[in-house]
Amino acid sequence: MGSSQRTPLLVVAVAALAGAFFAGVLTFDFVAHLDRQVHAITCSVTPGLSAPDSSGSSGCHAALMSPYSSVARRWTWGGIPISLPALAVFAFLLFRSLDLLLAGAARPAQATAFLLAATLLPLFASIVYFLLSVLRLKTLCTLCTALYVASIACFAAALVAHRRAAAGGSLRPVAWGWHIVQFCEGVLFVAIPVLVYLLVKPAYPEQVAHCGGLLHPEDRYQMRLPLARQGGGVPTIEVLDPLCPACRALSLRLGASGLAQQLDREVVLFPLDATCNWMVSESLHPGSCTVSEAILAAGPQAETVLTWALDHQPELRTLGARSEKELSARIVKEFPQLAGALGSPAVKSRLNRSLRWVVANSLPVLTPQVFVGGRKVCDEDTDLGLEYVLTRLLHERSLAPSGVGGR
Numbered sequence: 305m306g307s308s309q310r311t312p313l314l315v316v317a318v319a320a321l322a323g324a325f326f327a328g329v330l331t332f333d334f335v336a337h338l339d340r341q342v343h344a345i346t347c348s349v350t351p352g353l354s355a356p357d358s359s360g361s362s363g364c365h366a367a368l369m370s371p372y373s374s375v376a377r378r379w380t381w382g383g384i385p386i387s388l389p390a391l392a393v394f395a396f397l398l399f400r401s402l403d404l405l406l407a408g409a410a411r412p413a414q415a416t417a418f419l420l421a422a423t424l425l426p427l428f429a430s431i432v433y434f435l436l437s438v439l440r441l442k443t444l445c446t447l448c449t450a451l452y453v454a455s456i457a458c459f460a461a462a463l464v465a466h467r468r469a470a471a472g473g474s475l476r477p478v479a480w481g482w483h484i485v486q487f488c489e490g491v492l493f494v495a496i497p498v499l500v501y502l503l504v505k506p507a508y509p510e511q512v513a514h515c516g517g518l519l520h521p522e523d524r525y526q527m528r529l530p531l532a533r534q535g536g537g538v539p540t541i542e543v544l545d546p547l548c549p550a551c552r553a554l555s556l557r558l559g560a561s562g563l564a565q566q567l568d569r570e571v572v573l574f575p576l577d578a579t580c581n582w583m584v585s586e587s588l589h590p591g592s593c594t595v596s597e598a599i600l601a602a603g604p605q606a607e608t609v610l611t612w613a614l615d616h617q618p619e620l621r622t623l624g625a626r627s628e629k630e631l632s633a634r635i636v637k638e639f640p641q642l643a644g645a646l647g648s649p650a651v652k653s654r655l656n657r658s659l660r661w662v663v664a665n666s667l668p669v670l671t672p673q674v675f676v677g678g679r680k681v682c683d684e685d686t687d688l689g690l691e692y693v694l695t696r697l698l699h700e701r702s703l704a705p706s707g708v709g710g711r
Contacts (some may be wrong), residue, residue, distance in 0.1 A: 305707055309468050315461035316401040316419065323386050323394035323426065323454030330387035333368060338382055338506050340684035349450050360549055363437075366461045367445035369687050370437050371560035377691035378561070381508040386433075388501055389494045392453065393426055396493040397458055400486070404465075416466035421601040423462045426455035426649050440556065442615065475650070484597050508692065515682040518675055520664045528570040529599065529606045537568035538701055543662065543673035544611040545576050545591035546596055547621050551672045555614055555687055561691045566698055567676070571610065573599060578650070581659060583669050591624015591631045593655070594646065598635045600654050601645035609639060677701050 326349070333345040347364035348354035348630050357365055367373060374383030376556075385635045400419050430452040437444050442632070481603055528541070544551045575592035595613045602609040613620060623631040636643045667673060674681040674690075676697050685693040 306545075309465065310405060312461040312465035312468065313401050313405050313416075315678050316423070316458050316465065317398055317405065319330065319454045319457035320394045320401060321576075323451055323458065324391055324398060326450045327387045327391035327394055328357075328453065329371040330368075330451075331385055331391055331548050334365075334373065334382070334385040334387060334688075335425050337368070337504075337601070338711060339686055340381075340682075340689065341685075347446050349420040349446060360674070362447040363441075363443035364447055366441050366443050366549065366553065366665070367437065367448055369550070369557075370436075370441055371557045371691075372433065374441075376522050377638070377688075378695045379692070380502065381692045382688040383691070384498060384501065386429075388497055390426065392494040393422075393490075393596070394458075396490050397422060397426075397494070401462075410491075413466065413469040414482070416462065416469040418483055420459070420462040420466045423455070423459040424482075424645075426451075427459045429456035430455040472547075488669070494541060503687050504664065517678050517680055518665050520661075521675075524659075525654075525661075527654050527658045527661060528572055529610070531569040531607055531610070536696060537566055540567040540569045540677075541572060541675040542569060543572045543574045543667060543671060543675075544610075545574055545589050545592050545616050546599060546610055547592040548576065548671045549617060550687070552614040552617055554672045554690065557687075561694070563691065563694050563698070572661060574662050574667075574673075575626070576669070576671060580655060583659070583663075587625075589624075590619060591620050591628070594624065594628055594631050595635070596655055596658075596708060597646055597651045598639065598642050600658075601642050601648070601651045602639065605639070605641075605657075609642075612638060626670070 320408040326587065336343045336345075344356035344358035345362075345364055345368060345546070346354075347357045360369075372375075372386070374385045377383035396648050399417070400422065404415055414583065434452055437448065479656065496679065511672065518541070526563050531542070542554070544554075558567075573596040575581055575589040575596045576584050577592040578587045578588060579590075580593035580596075580638070599606050599609045620631060623634055632646050635646065668683075670683065672686055674686055681690070681693055681697070687701065
């Protein structure tokens with residue numbers, strides 16, 4: 305094997321090693337959250353040299369807490385992180401490329417054909433996840449982007465290696481048995497770490513954790529907003545800040561899980577903005593008071609305004625921190641019918657009653673908070689464990705005698 309054939313294989317090996325490294329960092333951050341606590345995460349291609357993200361505002365945090373970071377979430381708490389099989393696939397590509405480099409001319413062109421086919425898996429996954437990041441999450445994760453680049457590099461180098469190998473050797477009949485053996489090797493590369501992960505990950509308690517309920521669940525002042533009401537669904541109250549990144553992540557997870565169809569959802573607005581909320585000394589999400597007023601003033605369009613605010617959080621937070629007038633102008637530009645309602649005494653009074661409902665129920669100053677059938681979903685279960693815990697709560701409720709539970 306000449307240098308012209310060895311060079312692209314060496315590039316595949318280096319790109320696969322880089323991909324395995326980045327996937328390993330992503331997996332490490334995911335596994336750290338299996339203790340159901342909050343941790344800073346890595347959002348740099350140079351882990352250890354750059355400060356980790358502890359604010360929860362980075363694209364890496366959004367990707368980790370999104371419904372797309374893992375699979376089988378209803379079956380096991382947190383699910384199986386996508387980065388774990390990604391790590392295994394890159395390790396397999398590294399193994400196969402090194403095998404070809406060491407074997408030299410002893411390997412036929414069919415070996416590079418299989419390597420090329422194997423690189424299609426991370427390439428296809430990268431395309432899908434890039435589109436999800438841009439179209440659904442509306443942000444990019446630095447480490448995820450590094451994985452996309454590694455996938456493209458593996459595919460491009462494998463393509464060059466195969467074309468050069470095919471040009472330099474005679475065609476031979478397809479050795480299907482040999483390809484099947486290699487395919488089984490790849491399956492084992494993925495299956496073994498996934499099985500080990502499932503065996504050693506922390507076990508969730510047999511009973512869903514009890515984290516209290518509402519002292520005064522009634523809505524005397526009609527300040528709760530109906531959200532995607534389902535006839536016969538389980539009564540659910542979500543305490544949200546419209547500019548809270550975790551609240552948007554919660555909304556995405558509920559939508560992707562399919563469980564929202566079993567819930568009769570209502571929203572209580574709880575902006576963590578010192579402009580209107582006396583419970584916070586500084587604004588965690590500047591502008592959320594104004595956005596909350598817009599949602600309350602929208603009437604039948606409240607859900608539309610809330611969805612728009614969740615999808616435009618970075619822009620609205622920036623405007624809120626800079627100027628309340630600019631933020632109001634942006635809202636009115638999108639929803640002209642709210643021009644005379646923003647800042648009106650009636651809307652401010654309704655938002656104040658929403659805050660007092662939070663006080664009356666002695667809720668902590670944080671968002672999001674979720675109550676299903678009168679039971680609070682533990683705060684540590686509203687992110688990676690939401691689908692698992694909700695599934696069990698809904699199952700327990702279906703087994704309960706009629707009339708048990710409520711708002």
